[in-house]
Amino acid sequence: MSADGINLLKSKAFDKSKWMQLPRDVVIGHDVIEHLPAVCEDLALGRTALVITGTRTRDVAGDRVRALLAEDYAVTTVATEEISLETIRKIEEIGGEADFFVGVGGGRVIDTAKIASFNLDRQFISVPTAASHDGIASSRASVPTVEGNTSMTAHPPIAVVADTGIIARAPHRLLAAGCADVISNYTAILDWELSHRLRGEPLSEYALTLSRMTAEILVKDADLIRPQSEEGAWIVTKALVSSGVAMSIAGSSRPGSGGEHKFSHALDRLAPGKGLHGEKCGIGAIITMYLHGGDWRGIRQSLRKIGAPTTPAEIGVDDETAVEALLAAKTIRPERFTILDMGLTPESARDLIKMLYRE
Numbered sequence: 001m002s003a004d005g006i007n008l009l010k011s012k013a014f015d016k017s018k019w020m021q022l023p024r025d026v027v028i029g030h031d032v033i034e035h036l037p038a039v040c041e042d043l044a045l046g047r048t049a050l051v052i053t054g055t056r057t058r059d060v061a062g063d064r065v066r067a068l069l070a071e072d073y074a075v076t077t078v079a080t081e082e083i084s085l086e087t088i089r090k091i092e093e094i095g096g097e098a099d100f101f102v103g104v105g106g107g108r109v110i111d112t113a114k115i116a117s118f119n120l121d122r123q124f125i126s127v128p129t130a131a132s133h134d135g136i137a138s139s140r141a142s143v144p145t146v147e148g149n150t151s152m153t154a155h156p157p158i159a160v161v162a163d164t165g166i167i168a169r170a171p172h173r174l175l176a177a178g179c180a181d182v183i184s185n186y187t188a189i190l191d192w193e194l195s196h197r198l199r200g201e202p203l204s205e206y207a208l209t210l211s212r213m214t215a216e217i218l219v220k221d222a223d224l225i226r227p228q229s230e231e232g233a234w235i236v237t238k239a240l241v242s243s244g245v246a247m248s249i250a251g252s253s254r255p256g257s258g259g260e261h262k263f264s265h266a267l268d269r270l271a272p273g274k275g276l277h278g279e280k281c282g283i284g285a286i287i288t289m290y291l292h293g294g295d296w297r298g299i300r301q302s303l304r305k306i307g308a309p310t311t312p313a314e315i316g317v318d319d320e321t322a323v324e325a326l327l328a329a330k331t332i333r334p335e336r337f338t339i340l341d342m343g344l345t346p347e348s349a350r351d352l353i354k355m356l357y358r359e
């Protein structure tokens with residue numbers, strides 16, 4: 001039985017988290033931020049909006065969103081500096097009276113808006129300022145907790161408004177990180193298949209195929225993904241939306257998150273502030289592809305071509321910490337079986353990190 005079938009079979013009880021929810025309006029293109037009021041009108045979401053943004057992204061787009069909506073809506077803006085259960089709770093208090101939420105920023109801000117709106121049973125609109133992660137359109141959200149990073153069921157945005165002009169002007173590092181997040185789908189899928197074969201974990205063939213196809217198209221178009229190129233921003237944003245849809249189909253982040261993501265989450269804790277989410281996942285994907293016996297040099301070549309880092313040193317992490325993260329990775333969400341559960345030792349972890357520097 002595939003995971004798709006299981007979702008349907010289990011749907012007898014009223015449990016929204018089992019539904020396959022997808023965004024309704026997805027608007028990607030030049031200057032589309034100006035269409036945000038029209039999108040809100042189309043969706044008839046109410047008259048009171050809470051805009052959640054970041055301390056940098058407020059200048060980049062948060063203030064513009066506020067000004068655009070203020071003509072027709074009562075708007076409150078909150079700028080957050082971090083994602084945590086505490087911040088989300090505070091935002092829920094501020095947004096209790098809002099009819100809908102708008103998340104304007106990177107992955108942290110969008111996940112914050114996603115979880116707070118889900119908890120309050122309000123819709124939210126995703127306005128990414130960077131193509132740096134595949135949570136732009138997904139129904140999943142990740143929050144760092146004391147037990148490690150937790151993947152939470154939430155809901156997808158009712159709409160995505162992705163302005164490629166804004167995204168193309170963001171530092172190229174963010175775009176490259178988004179590409180790496182998508183490239184890591186290759187290894188996430190291998191881990192999922194491994195767990196399916198070894199542990200009988202349900203597999204969604206639709207989600208898996210969409211996830212792999214998204215990574216393949218991105219790698220094929222890698223030559224077009226250049227700094228400040230709006231065409232590149234458009235290609236990557238579409239891939240991130242597609243990857244997020246794969247997660248919504250699966251009802252979990254499995255199609256886009258395997259051992260390479262666990263490595264990234266372990267680094268979040270062991271080396272806080274070093275490297276972007278997608279950058280860490282990309283480095284992890286080289287390692288787990290090697291362990292799967294696949295084309296790890298191909299993964300590394302694609303990351304290099306796009307301008308993403310391929311070694312811990314490039315993100316300011318020393319090798320010993322990277323070894324520690326590799327060993328700690330399997331303790332994060334231990335129920336999610338990956339290649340890192342197949343007998344990694346301190347010696348082999350050291351060799352794997354060394355391997356990253358090999359020509």
Ligand SMILES: NC(=O)C1=CN([C@@H]2O[C@H](COP(=O)(O)OP(=O)(O)OC[C@H]3O[C@@H](n4cnc5c(N)ncnc54)[C@H](OP(=O)(O)O)[C@@H]3O)[C@@H](O)[C@H]2O)C=CC1
Nearest residue numbers: 054055056057106107108129130132133135140141142170
């Ligand atoms: N829900 C899901 O399915 C997924 C969720 N994620 C989550 O997303 C997060 C990672 O997202 P990521 O975007 O890498 O990290 P952040 O949201 O932390 O963004 C990184 C930095 O880039 C800044 N930034 C964003 N846009 C611009 C811009 N246009 N110009 C200048 N600076 C900009 C942000 O500013 P500011 O300080 O203003 O925020 C922030 O300082 C993690 O929390 C991860 O768990 C990742 C993948 C999937």
Ligand SMILES: O=C(CO)COP(=O)(O)O
Nearest residue numbers: 134142151253256257261
């Ligand atoms: O980052 C993600 C997919 O790219 C989400 O995965 P996690 O569930 O590991 O946070």
Ligand SMILES: [Zn+2]
Nearest residue numbers: 134181261281
């Ligand atoms: Zn990711």
